[in-house]
Amino acid sequence: MSVKLKNVIETISREKNIPEDVIEKALRDGILTAVKKEFKLREKDAVKIIFDKEKDELKVLIKKKVTPFVEDETKEIALEEAKNYDPNADYGKYVYVPLNLEDIGRIALSVAKEVIAKKVSKVERDILYREFKDYEGKIITGTVRRFEGDDIIVDLGRIEAILPKEEQIPKEKYKIGDRIRALVLKVSKENTYPIIEKGKLKRVIKVFEPPMVILSRTHPNFLKKLLEIEVPEIAEGEIEVKAVAREPGERAKVAVYSKDKNIDPVGVVVGLKGSRILNVSSELSGEKIDVIEWDEDPAKFIIRALAPARAKKYRLLPREKRIEIAVPREELSLAIGKNGINAKLAHKLTGWHIDILSEEDFERIQKLPSK
Structure with a gap:
């Protein structure tokens, strides 16, 4: 079988944002699995896949034994024919014979497509996992896509995330298409996420296909990260947020500290006429925020x-x-x-x-x- 693959590999690579060598391997594995299944070949080296990049051809070769009496054409070959592929062929030896496209049945092609799709999907999921794992503990912006019960499904572009009811600020209401900012609480390769409340399992969130991205607007670190965005002195390390406590949507307390005695950490975080802390409060639907100076005593x-x-x-x-x-x-x-x-x-x-x-x-x- 000789197939032009360069354009196919480039297209899939571009559409899925997956390296070309990964796509090439998936194609090889898919065809290999399909041919072995179609011809009931079990030996590890029964089939060879050769991709000639210069000629842009992929060839499938089947290993056959040279025998004087051919009983199974899928595994055996006559000496005269074998010499067409290997001049040194002899009885008892093996030669690799090119397979014609017509020799592969519909079922085999279906198997090949299925294997390729699964491998590409797995690689795509792994890439998404690594990409969004880097966002864990950071703030991200998305769009409300739909609702599943009381949970909000948020479109992050390349993946959908879940904002569970338990991680939503109680008095907030959203509609489809709304922009939403939240903390990336957890990125997991699992397709389930347990919701624990007061030390007990409350429920389990499930997704059809991982990775799973869980968001939060109630976690103390969401407030901490908002402060880092609003207050440059925190982001630059001049002021440290020592602790955060929240009753989401109602009230919060933030402990701040600076080693520099010339810096008033509370005044800097609150801002001129309360402007900085007001901006953060507005993002949290009016949550009142008390800023307190931390002390080791x-x-x-x-x-x-x-x-x-x-x-x-x-x-x-x-x-x-x-x-x-x-x-x-x-x-x-x-x-x-x-x-x-x-x-x-x-x-x-x-x-x-x-x-x-x-x-x-x-x-x-x-x-x-x-x-």
């Missing part, structure tokens, strides 16, 4: 994290990683926050368990005899 850091409430006294319990903080009685609700959000975010941000008490209760507990 846990007590100072925790007290700042509870702002706008004013802590009057505190008692640090390092072994339990717990702190008791006294605030004026009239500021208790402010320190705790609506539905406990302020205290909850301060805990997430600092990693410490925080007991918020009125000044009176703080003094009373302090006077109680120790056990």
Whole structure:
């Protein structure tokens, strides 16, 4: 069989964005598999595929044994005919004989197409995986393509990603065609992704064909990456984001720090008249963002994290990683926050368990005899 392949390889390579040598190998493997199946050939070297790039020809050769009595024409050949392909042919030896296109049946050609398609598809998926794996942990922009239940399918150009319901800001609503920015949370070669909630498996997302790209607009790192985009001093390393805690769409706290004592990290991140933090807040549907200066002293850091409430006294319990903080009685609700959000975010941000008490209760507990 002699087939012109150069144009075929170049076309597929261009359409699929796959190297030409990979396409060539897929074509070789597909034809090899089909011919072996068609002629029931099991030996490893029963078929040879030769691609002459100068002549732009691909030849398929079948190994045949030279025998005085030909019983199976697919595996045996008469000496006189064998000498046409190898002048040194002799009984008991083998020669490789070119296969004509007409000798390959429809089923074999179908098998060849199937093998080629699978191999090209696998290579294409591997390339997509490597490409989008580099985006993991970064922000990407796409277009809302469709909805599958409460999950949003986002078109990223060469691949579709999933923004699960659990990774969406609750009050946000989208329609098909909307532009959307999100954090690339996970890129996986698997076709399933487990949604874990409170330590338990809630559900499993499935795709027909990997790689799977999972997006998030609720992850703390989405806010962190937005700040890197908005605040050059963070991107350049002059200011470090030490910690982020969020209640998506409602409120967030960000701890920032600078080694340079001449830099006010909070002021720089907030921006002139709050312009920088307002831009980030707008991207998060109005999520209120408190920017706090990080301190290596846990007590100072925790007290700042509870702002706008004013802590009057505190008692640090390092072994339990717990702190008791006294605030004026009239500021208790402010320190705790609506539905406990302020205290909850301060805990997430600092990693410490925080007991918020009125000044009176703080003094009373302090006077109680120790056990």
